[in-house]
Amino acid sequence: MAKKKQTLKEVAYEFIKNKIVNCEYQPNAFINEEMIASQLNVSRTPIREALMRLEQEQLVSILPKRGIVVCSLTPDLIASIFETRLLLEPYIIENYGMYIDRCKLEDFKRLYGGDYRKDKVEFEIDDEFHSLIYHASKNPYLIKTLENTTFQNQRIRVYSGIKVFRVPDTYDEHIQIINALLDEDYKLAAKRMREHILKSRKNSLEIVFSS
Amino acid sequence: MAKKKQTLKEVAYEFIKNKIVNCEYQPNAFINEEMIASQLNVSRTPIREALMRLEQEQLVSILPKRGIVVCSLTPDLIASIFETRLLLEPYIIENYGMYIDRCKLEDFKRLYGGDYRKDKVEFEIDDEFHSLIYHASKNPYLIKTLENTTFQNQRIRVYSGIKVFRVPDTYDEHIQIINALLDEDYKLAAKRMREHILKSRKNSLEIVFSS
DNA sequence: ATATACACTGTTGTATACATCATTGTATAT
DNA sequence: ATATACAATGATGTATACAACAGTGTATAT
DSSP: OOOOOOOHHHHHHHHHHHHHHTTSSOTTOEEOHHHHHHHHTSOHHHHHHHHHHHHHTTSEEEETTTEEEEOOOOHHHHHHHHHHHHHHHHHHHHHHGGGSOHHHHHHHHHHHHSSOOTTSOOHHHHHHHHHHHHHTTOOHHHHHHHHHHHHHHHHHHHHTTOSSOSHHHHHHHHHHHHHHHHTTOHHHHHHHHHHHHHHHHHHHHHHHHHO | OOOOOOOHHHHHHHHHHHHHHTTSSOTTOEEOHHHHHHHHTSOHHHHHHHHHHHHHTTSEEEETTTEEEEOOOOHHHHHHHHHHHHHHHHHHHHHHGGGSOHHHHHHHHHHHHSSOOTTSOOHHHHHHHHHHHHHTTOOHHHHHHHHHHHHHHHHHHHHTTOSSOSHHHHHHHHHHHHHHHHTTOHHHHHHHHHHHHHHHHHHHHHHHHHO
């Protein structure tokens, strides 16, 4: 795996983003620039640059002269995330499904259906599947928006504190979407994607609001 | 007009963004941090912070160690902008039209229909009308995405070099949308919004590609 | 006891100096 | 003439020092 050269800003961005989406930096927690800088053995400058990007992605709020706070996970925010996904992802799959790499679809299908341990937690695979699909749109606005919802989605999964997040069901649903795509039935694939997201929303809301 | 206190980062952001959307910094032009810093009598720091935000909004590209370049206006980009608007704006108007401030709609209607000089160029009013509508969604992801398309839309208008940008037609179309909203016929309002954006796209593509 | 004034503290905001790298031009070898 | 090596240049990348401000606590006056 070739690790290409990154700027410290990018390193800091990845570092902080991972802490946030994995709730190591919890919602509503305050972040101290200098603390992170010393952890990474860099100056505050790249940290600040990373935080500005994270503010754009709605993962932190910068309160001028007061501090940086991790965005809270409110019911409204969760509703917005799923509303966005429900609007964009089925649209993309219906209109750009023909451009999705068949080989990669087959890879996912093997991964899901084969000897892969279904009880293993692999959020990344779920995210990668959705990423493969929405990148087919080639539309930077749609892609960026969905990437941002992915980050928040991961926060929801972690914050809800569950270890197994309906993974078997998710995989079955993904397989059904892939099958529709391989059959070139993009309307059906879009419909299944919509149902898949609806189930995911239902699950998230139940878990988050049961606490 | 109360001008609330801004950080230099915000001042720089507004300054540079306006230059870009008005094509004072043309597509593909290189931007020099220090030059802008001396123009604003500030250091490079707030300039850099503003540029990072503009990179997120896809108005500039930061080429590490090489420079900052204003994003180009390609056919693909224009297509993406209108695709995004066509997907989001009718959806919002159909689902959130009931939450749009009636008084403000009446204000726009008076503005369009009254003694307002229709031959006057007022891009801002067009943008404000669309802004009023998409803010009704209360969805930060949809709002942010549409704000970004607004910036690019302004670039297209200016770059195409026209002074009168189908303004009378635009106003008539807006009035029709407002009328449907005031009648609480949100499906019709959404349909008219869709047609409005389609016409705008057609107009933009013709002008940009005629050069 | 309450309210006001004011110094204190900790953080972010900004300016500045230096480091680093991509590029360009020049010189040298073949 | 071409190619390679290498120094020069100019921009961004990063570190550091200082300024400015929001919030807090303390002291004082009433």
